Amino acid sequence: MCEQSSSGLATIARWLHPVANRLVFYGIETCRHILGSEPGRVRGDGLAAGNPGVIATVPLDRLAPEIGFHIRTRERHALGESWVFPDATRITVTAAVHAADATDAVLLEYATLLTQHVTVSNGQQVRVVSLPVQLALLWRAHLRSGHTFVTSTYIEDIVELAARRSSIAADVAALPGELRGIVAHDIAKFCASDAASWVVARAIHDARDLAGVVTHVMAQLEAVAMSATA
Amino acid sequence: MKQDVLRPGDIAVALALAKAPQAALSALASTTGRSVGEVHNAIRRLNAGRLLKPGQREVVREPFLRFLQWGMPVAFPARIGGITRGIVTARVIAPKDVGAGKARDGDLVEFVWPDVDGTVRGQALTPLYPAAPAAARRDVGFWTLLALVDLLRVGGAREQVLALDQLERVLTWTPD
Numbered sequence: 001m002c003e004q005s006s007s008g009l010a011t012i013a014r015w016l017h018p019v020a021n022r023l024v025f026y027g028i029e030t031c032r033h034i035l036g037s038e039p040g041r042v043r044g045d046g047l048a049a050g051n052p053g054v055i056a057t058v059p060l061d062r063l064a065p066e067i068g069f070h071i072r073t074r075e076r077h078a079l080g081e082s083w084v085f086p087d088a089t090r091i092t093v094t095a096a097v098h099a100a101d102a103t104d105a106v107l108l109e110y111a112t113l114l115t116q117h118v119t120v121s122n123g124q125q126v127r128v129v130s131l132p133v134q135l136a137l138l139w140r141a142h143l144r145s146g147h148t149f150v151t152s153t154y155i156e157d158i159v160e161l162a163a164r165r166s167s168i169a170a171d172v173a174a175l176p177g178e179l180r181g182i183v184a185h186d187i188a189k190f191c192a193s194d195a196a197s198w199v200v201a202r203a204i205h206d207a208r209d210l211a212g213v214v215t216h217v218m219a220q221l222e223a224v225a226m227s228a229t230a
Numbered sequence: 231m232k233q234d235v236l237r238p239g240d241i242a243v244a245l246a247l248a249k250a251p252q253a254a255l256s257a258l259a260s261t262t263g264r265s266v267g268e269v270h271n272a273i274r275r276l277n278a279g280r281l282l283k284p285g286q287r288e289v290v291r292e293p294f295l296r297f298l299q300w301g302m303p304v305a306f307p308a309r310i311g312g313i314t315r316g317i318v319t320a321r322v323i324a325p326k327d328v329g330a331g332k333a334r335d336g337d338l339v340e341f342v343w344p345d346v347d348g349t350v351r352g353q354a355l356t357p358l359y360p361a362a363p364a365a366a367r368r369d370v371g372f373w374t375l376l377a378l379v380d381l382l383r384v385g386g387a388r389e390q391v392l393a394l395d396q397l398e399r400v401l402t403w404t405p406d
Contacts, residue, residue, distance in 0.1 A: 147387075150387075151387055152387060153386070153387040153388040153391070154390065156386045156387050161298075173378075202303075202387075203386050205310060205353075205384075208307075208309070208310065210308050
């Protein structure tokens, strides 16, 4: 298991412990935690880890006061809030009830429903969004970011997810149709893009020297695109 | 007439110049671990590439940062090898890393420049130029810059954002 990501998640889980039963964790760090036992080394865990996020099943104004004494800074933004804790840990908190549009509403609702429990390093249990829904969350985040495939950090996270989860296409195929639609929106476009193999090679170190790794990951992504549109 | 081509060590000279624009050639040579002649030639090539202000030894920061972001991984791609012993690189050098020489034998980090005196272990990353590990050992500030440049070469989009943010802070800092 990836030590850094699990300890990062444990730190956040500790801060959010009082309200943990109303939160669902997501983000590439949580994916790495779930995938930790699977073989295959992708990007170094010691390199920059993505900021984890949480989805609250209740309005944030009801949630924040319960742990208010822990929160050093609370910043509001369009999609939720950023909370900074005394040890400079920063998380993005989104309320499932305050979705920006209908697609986000569907996505956030499923994200709070399709979850799994994981135990972090301090023994605490947290709910984490299941991997295929994380894929959909990553796609939405990429579309919202306005970045191209080459500059998007979310696309690299998607590549990492596809590389490490051998059953990702089957997982996506089993998703409800609405969610599959979100995943299908751009994934086929990405596969067809001439930057796709370049992005895969950058996201996965081994792919720089082993062209077969790129081929394998591209096949995984194409299978996801096909299962999403099936 | 021959085409001027930037060499990996030229980037080290540009980094040293960005930190200390008024530095003498000998000082730049000492910082980068290259000879005075090599530094002189590097400045000529950097001038030809318009990464220095015309006729001066001052780095044009914005184009230089853009070159580091998009040019480095393409012009000087990272060569990664197996797990070996060496000096920490490709990361933001935190104070705890400065004492990497004192790290416990066998401590595992992401990437290292292979070095017989290094005590940490990680995947071998060929240094940008051969004298980089020795130069990094002499000057922690310069080590930080080289490690950030390696992070740009080896990292993904998220690591690039982090490295550029740090480089921007260092390179746009001007003494009072």
